[in-house]
Amino acid sequence: MLSSVIPSSRRRMTGEARREQILDVTHAIVDAEGFHAATPNRVALAAGVNRSLIYQQFGSPAGLFVALIDREAGRAAAQFADAITGTEDPEAEGFLARVFDGVLRAADGHAPTWRLFLFPPQGAPPELHQRLARAEAAVRGFLTRELLRSVPDLADPDYTARIVYAVGRELLQLRLSDPEQATPERLQALLRALELNAGNRSQPQ
Secondary structure (H helix, E strand, O other), X not given: OHHHOXXXXXXXXXXXXXXXXXXXXXXXXXXXXXXXXXXXXXXXXXXXXXXXXHHHHHOOHHHHHHHHHHHHHHHHHHHHHHHHOOOOOOOOOOHXXXXXXXXXXXXXXXXXXXXXXXXXXXOOOHHHHHHHHHHHHHHHHHHHHHHHHHOOOOOXXXXXXXXXXXXXXHHHHHHHHOOOOOOHHHHHXXXXXXXXXXXXXXXXX
16 A cells, blocks of 8 residues: 555655645555554655655644645545535435445545544544544534435434434444445445335334
C-alpha cells in the first residue's frame, strides 16, 4: 500500500501538488500503522522531501494530521452525499437498503477514507473524534428526516435513527475488515431482511 504513494525519485511539483502528496503518504502510513507511526522523519523519507517542508506546509505534525483529517472528512461527506442522491423517496420501498447500497459502494471505492472514520487509528488526535461526532450527528439527522417522511407517525424517530445508524456502521465495518466473508450481496440481503421484518411488524394486525 505504501509503495503506491512513495515517489521513485524527486521531481518538481507545485506547492499544492506537493502538499497533496505529503497528505497521501501520511494517510498511507496512518492507514497501515496508525498516527503514531507517521513521524515527520518517516513522512519526509517516504515522500522524498526534506522534513522542513512538512513544517513549512503544515506548521507541525499536529497540523499535518488535522489537514489530513479535514481532507478525508470532506471527501467522505461528498461521497456520502453522492451515495444518497436519489434515495429520498418516501413512497418507494427499501429506503434503508437503497441508502446502504450507495454508502457501501462509496466505502468499497474509497476504503482508506472510510477506514479512517470507521476504525479510528491508534494515536488519533482529538480532531478526528470531533469530526466523527459531527458526521455521526449529520447522518443521524438525515436518517431521522427520511424515516419520518416514510413513516410520519414513527413512535421514536431519534432512537430509531440511532439504531439504524449503528446497524449500518457495523455492516460497513464488517465489509472493510472481512471483505471475503462480508460480501455486498450478503450484507444487502441481511439489511433487506431486517427492513422487511421491521416493516411487517409495523403493519397493523
